[in-house]
Amino acid sequence: MKVVLAYSGGLDTSVCIKLLQEKYKFDKVITVTVDVGLDEKELKEAEEKAYNLGVYKHYTIDAKEEFVKNYIFKAILFNANYEGYPLSTALARPLIAEKVVEVAKKEDADALAHGCTGKGNDQFRFENVFRSLYPRARIIAPIRELNLTRRESIEYAKKHNIPIPVDIDKPYSVDENLWGRSIEGGILENPLKEPPEEIFKWTKLTNDKDEYLEIYFEDGLPVEVNGKSIEPVKMIKELNKIVGSHGVGRIDIIEDRILGIKSREIYEAPAAYAILNMHKSLEQMVLSRREIRFKEIIDSEWSELIYYGLWYEPLREDLEGFVEKIRRRVKGLVVAKLGRRSFEIVSRDSPFSLYKREIVSFDEKSLQKSLDGMLFYHSLQSMLYKSLRI
Numbered sequence: 453m454k455v456v457l458a459y460s461g462g463l464d465t466s467v468c469i470k471l472l473q474e475k476y477k478f479d480k481v482i483t484v485t486v487d488v489g490l491d492e493k494e495l496k497e498a499e500e501k502a503y504n505l506g507v508y509k510h511y512t513i514d515a516k517e518e519f520v521k522n523y524i525f526k527a528i529l530f531n532a533n534y535e536g537y538p539l540s541t542a543l544a545r546p547l548i549a550e551k552v553v554e555v556a557k558k559e560d561a562d563a564l565a566h567g568c569t570g571k572g573n574d575q576f577r578f579e580n581v582f583r584s585l586y587p588r589a590r591i592i593a594p595i596r597e598l599n600l601t602r603r604e605s606i607e608y609a610k611k612h613n614i615p616i617p618v619d620i621d622k623p624y625s626v627d628e629n630l631w632g633r634s635i636e637g638g639i640l641e642n643p644l645k646e647p648p649e650e651i652f653k654w655t656k657l658t659n660d661k662d663e664y665l666e667i668y669f670e671d672g673l674p675v676e677v678n679g680k681s682i683e684p685v686k687m688i689k690e691l692n693k694i695v696g697s698h699g700v701g702r703i704d705i706i707e708d709r710i711l712g713i714k715s716r717e718i719y720e721a722p723a724a725y726a727i728l729n730m731h732k733s734l735e736q737m738v739l740s741r742r743e744i745r746f747k748e749i750i751d752s753e754w755s756e757l758i759y760y761g762l763w764y765e766p767l768r769e770d771l772e773g774f775v776e777k778i779r780r781r782v783k784g785l786v787v788a789k790l791g792r793r794s795f796e797i798v799s800r801d802s803p804f805s806l807y808k809r810e811i812v813s814f815d816e817k818s819l820q821k822s823l824d825g826m827l828f829y830h831s832l833q834s835m836l837y838k839s840l841r842i
Contacts, residue, residue: 462616463602470505539631569600633719655700
């Protein structure tokens with residue numbers, strides 16, 4: 453019997469390997485690690501650990517470029533965020549799950565497995581893709597089904613000599629990809645406590661001097677940084693370093709999970725924070741008032757679909773059809789000023805700008821004397837209502 457496990461090399465998925473062998477009696481456990489922004493050392497360690505734990509086969513799949521072009525770029529077009537943080541973990545899950553399914557089909561596997569708990573969001577995201585693309589396979593979630601707490605998983609790992617990157621005193625759960633880094637668990641579950649500096653990796657303040665960041669957008673997407681064209685994966689990595697060095701891109705929120713549970717979530721997303729703010733600033737210059745208002749609804753709906761793991765919901769494609777038209781005008785240069793834990797957009801320019809200085813300027817006479825009639829009718833119903841003396 454074969455089972456294919458979505459495997460990160462972290463605590464839960466490492467424990468899952470042994471559980472699938474010991475509790476579920478699978479003689480062939482196949483692990484799949486999808487690289488959406490991990491470093492080479494982590495990928496190598498994950499593979500070595502998998503084989504040391506007795507897996508039948510291990511796959512490491514480089515999906516960074518696909519992640520940027522087919523997922524992150526769409527997130528930029530939709531200013532994708534959920535309750536105040538740029539979607540990162542949720543954005544990567546459908547791609548990871550899809551790659552797991554591809555391996556399962558290749559190996560003719562009987563089951564698909566993941567290491568999600570019963571309280572989190574990722575179980576919805578993985579299983580939506582699993583059921584949509586490989587409905588005949590059994591789905592197994594050992595941590596959820598065996599009702600294991602994080603502490604119990606750590607104790608199980610120690611009992612079975614499974615090397616893990618956490619300990620009982622600092623049981624943080626970290627997920628990382630090109631677009632963002634999420635940290636939860638341990639002391640972070642107490643909303644009265646300030647997050648310890650040790651949990652942060654991308655937003656440590658190493659540059660306290662002001663500098664300017666220029667991004668040029670074409671068809672709604674960033675194509676140049678500080679006047680230089682950079683290929684997409686490298687661009688995002690570079691922006692994570694530049695923006696993060698100013699301590700910009702930290703988010704600490706109380707988030708509503710899919711199940712309705714409120715949780716305290718910590719995120720680092722320097723590149724996403726900068727790009728999304730600059731993209732939205734450009735949209736404000738080139739789109740009409742009604743387009744902006746309607747697109748805010750579209751952006752929110754698309755983002756919620758991604759957060760809820762509904763990548764194969766047909767509405768997603770419908771919404772993307774609308775944005776394909778609008779994005780053509782989202783072209784131009786946006787400049788931001790980075791300081792000590794500060795980010796401020798200071799200028800923007802576009803050939804499709806609806807902003808006209810000669811119209812808005814206090815030094816120009818245009819429009820001034822032509823508004824008497826408009827002002828009268830603008831107030832007409834209010835004036836009539838007040839005259840009724842109700």
